[in-house]
Amino acid sequence: MIPYSRNRRFTGREHLIDSVKRLCERKGHNRIALHGLGGAGKTQIALEYVYQRASESDCDIFWVQGSGVLRFTEGFRAIAQRVQIPLASAETEEEGFLLSIKRWFEGPESGDWTLVIDNADNEEDFAGNNSPIAKFVPQGPRGTLIFTTRSRQVAFRQECERIGVGKMEEEEAQALFSKHFGSWGRFGDGEGQIAAMILGSVGHLPLAVVGAAAFMVETEILPSEYWAIFRENDKRMKELLLEQFSDIRRESGMTESILGTYFITFDRITKQTPTAGHLLRLIAFFDRQNIPEQLLRECGVEGMDGSIQFHRAIAKLTGFSLVTATKREDKTFYELHRLVQLSIHAYLLPEELDKWSGTALGVVSRIFPKYEHELRDTCESYIPHALADLRGLLDPNNSDMLECLSYLASVMTDLGKYDESETMNRHALEVRGKVLGPDHPDTLTSADNLALVLQYQGKYDESETVNRRALQGRERILEAGHPDTLLSVSHLAIVLGRQGKYGESETMHRRVLEGREKVLGPDHPDTLKGLHNLAIVLEHQGKYDESEAMKRRALEGREKVLGPDHPDTLASLNNLAIVLGYQGKYPESETIHRHGLEGREKVLGLDHPDTLASLNNLAIVLGYQGKYAESLTIHQRALEGREKVLGADHPNTLRSRNNLVILLRCQEK
Structure with a gap:
């Protein structure tokens, strides 16, 4: 009694079929659950297995639907007719009638049998021995039960051996597509490669593979045309994946679209566990990969007041x-399947989309940690989710969004991700200038932040222009000694130094240092930064003794105030080593450079621009000492890193390339 014909297009999944066979061949009563995401092909695997089993033995095969009591009852009535059990004459006798079929399975007359309970997804129907369907599921000494279910709880409560059903292998997905669309080998002009990209984009999920092929066949379009629609925008992608298609081997009444297959699951979760439904909606507006558990634990969605509620919901x-x-390094991260994310967006009403996208942005803004070098990895793990929340929410009247964008840009700068930071800072500056006006403090902060990241990128002329604009604005609305005004003076002084305008740079640095000592005190981190920056411009003018004295004072203060591993302390180490090198104190310079490099690698990471600067500077002082082999190795590493992180045309990359040429010439001599 198999309700569907054999699927002649069934493809692959041999290891799953073998797992079912192995578990079914055991003596006694066997219970197996094919468990996985909707659309993963659980029903098709069960169908292929029972056809193989029917052809190899005299085992009786039965198939019922587990999607609801009415469908299950219909299936049991059909079995009763087949095995000649008298039908119930009235509704009041129906439970006894269904129990009689259960007893038949459990008795000696039934012989060897396999019963498939398909789409057993509603947990309430299988929660316990007295649940609406579970109380009629046979046990006894023999026979095999195969459940297909999206619910791990159903598999657990029915004491099944669980076989996880996930995506297909790439080759399997391509073979399945070919059986529905046509021969893979007949593709020309890159169509096969495009089809492979389509299958990868839908996660090699069988239902999605079949649905995509069905749309192409019915509309007579090629993969390249489908791909163009798919990639146009999220709205077009969702429309495409919501297209209905026919699958004659699916339960009647089941939604036959790629995204629609998940809607019934969302309904059930929302009804049975509202907190889980809220959490799922929230997750859908984060980046779908690498979602930190902390972000979900502390999200504060309705009904999730502690760890017990969180664990139940997740x-x-x-x-x-x-x-x-x-799990990675003892931390838990979560991932949402791409089709599930798109399906949730299609499932929600427009007002719900606005609500949950705003909620997600609020959660990330509240929980995103303040950047400290000790939290570098944590900040990096939150960035994709903040970016995902900001997409589509760039409302010029949303002050929270602009604040989040501006803060995220500053974190990107601290992490050395300058291109991303520039894009965000430009947008924040543009919007704040239009909405708040050019001299609003927030607008001037955005200008100052943009100027800083332009300096880090080596765009010194534009950085100077934006810096002067920010400084002029702050001098108009703030006092000359205000910390924000002095910050703008400091940033302008630095970029002037980068351009070789040392006299003007030194004057401004002395103004900053004097103002900060007066307002903040000599040991404040900003005062020490001013001292450090002045020492650098003195070094560029050949005033090595004064520069060294200032750098030692800045280093001593930073070690005391910030600690030995703070990035600013490590910057002081690097710059002290540089001025010692200019004075010919090479052994001491090398020792300090190695210490600073080790600290930056540990604190900032191997590819951070500051780490690459330390590599470059150590290589130079090694070259001065004639240690050419080690210097060459380190120069090459610095150059490769700068080309990768900063780009081939960045001034620091060009310096590395020039330093390497100079070293090679020295070796030739």
């Missing part, structure tokens, strides 16, 4: 395979 989502968990 277990519900992982149990339905909507969300998967991974």
Whole structure:
């Protein structure tokens, strides 16, 4: 009694079929659950297995729907007719009638049998021995039960051996597509490669593969045309994936679209575990990968007041395979399947989309840690989710969004991600200038932040222009000694030094140092930064003794106030080593450079621009001492890193390339 014909287009999944066979061949009563995300092909695997089993033995095969009591009852009535059990004459006798079929399975007359309970997804129907469907599921000494289910809880409560069903392998997905669309080999002009990209974009999920092929066949378009629609924008992508298609081997009444297959699961989760439904909606507006557990634990969605509620909610989502968990370095991260994310966006009403996208931005803004070098990895793990929240929310009247954007840009600068920071700072400056006016403090802060990142990128002329604009604005609305005004003076002084305008730079640096000592005190971190910056411009003018004295004072103060591993302390180490090198004190310079490099690698990471600067500077002082082999190795590493991180045309990259040429010439001599 198999309700569907054999699927002649069934492809691959041999290891899953073998797992089912292995578990079904055991003596006694067997219970197996094919468990996984909707659209993963659980029903098709069960169907292929029972056809293989029917052809190899005299085992009786039965198939019922587990999607609801009415469908299950219809299936049991059909079995009763087949095995000649008298039908119930009235509704009041129906429970006894269904129990009689259960007893038949459990008795000796039934012989060897396999019963498939398909789409057993509603946990309430299988929660316990007295649940609406579970109380009629046979046990006994023999026979095999195969459940197909999206719910891990159903598999657990029914004491099944669980077989996880996930995406297809790439080759399997391509073979399945070919059986529905046509021969893969007949593709020309890159169509096969484009088809492979389409299958990868839908996660090699069988239902999505079949649905995409069906749309192309029915509309007579090539993969390249489908791909163009798919990539146009999120709205077009969702429309494409919501297209209905026919699958004659699916339960009647089941939604036959790629995204629509998940809607019934969302309905059930929302009804049975509202907190899990809220959490799922929130997750859908983060970046779908590498979602930190802390972000979800502290999100504050309705009904999730502690760790117990969190674990119940996340277990519900992982149990339905909507969300998967991974462990890295003792930390848990979650991932949402791309199709599930798109499906949630299609499922929600427009007002719900606005509500949850705003909620997600609020959560990230509240929880995003203040950047400290000790929290570098944590900040990096939050960045993709903040970016995902900001997409589509760039409302010029949304002050919270602009504040989040501006803060995120500053974090990007601290992490050495200058191109991303520039884009964000430009947008924040443009919007704040239009909405708040050119001399609003927030607008001037955005200008100052943009000027700083332009300086880090080596765009010195534009940085000077933006710096002067920010400084002039702050001098108009603030006092000359205000910390924000002095910050703008400091940033302008630095970029002037980068351009070789040392006299003007020195004058401004002395103004900053004098103002900060007066307002903040001699040991304040900003005062020490002013001292450090003045020492650098003195060094550029050949005033090495005065520069060294100032750098030692700045280093001593930073070690005391900030600690030995703070990035500013490490910057002082690097710059003290440089001036010692200019004075010919090479052994001491080398020792300090190595110490600073070790600290930056540990604190900032191997590819941070400051780490690459330390590599470059150590290589130079090694060259001065004739240690050419080690110097060459380190120069090459610095150059490769700068080309990768800063780009081939950045001034620091060009300096590295020039330093390497100079070293090679010295070796030739």
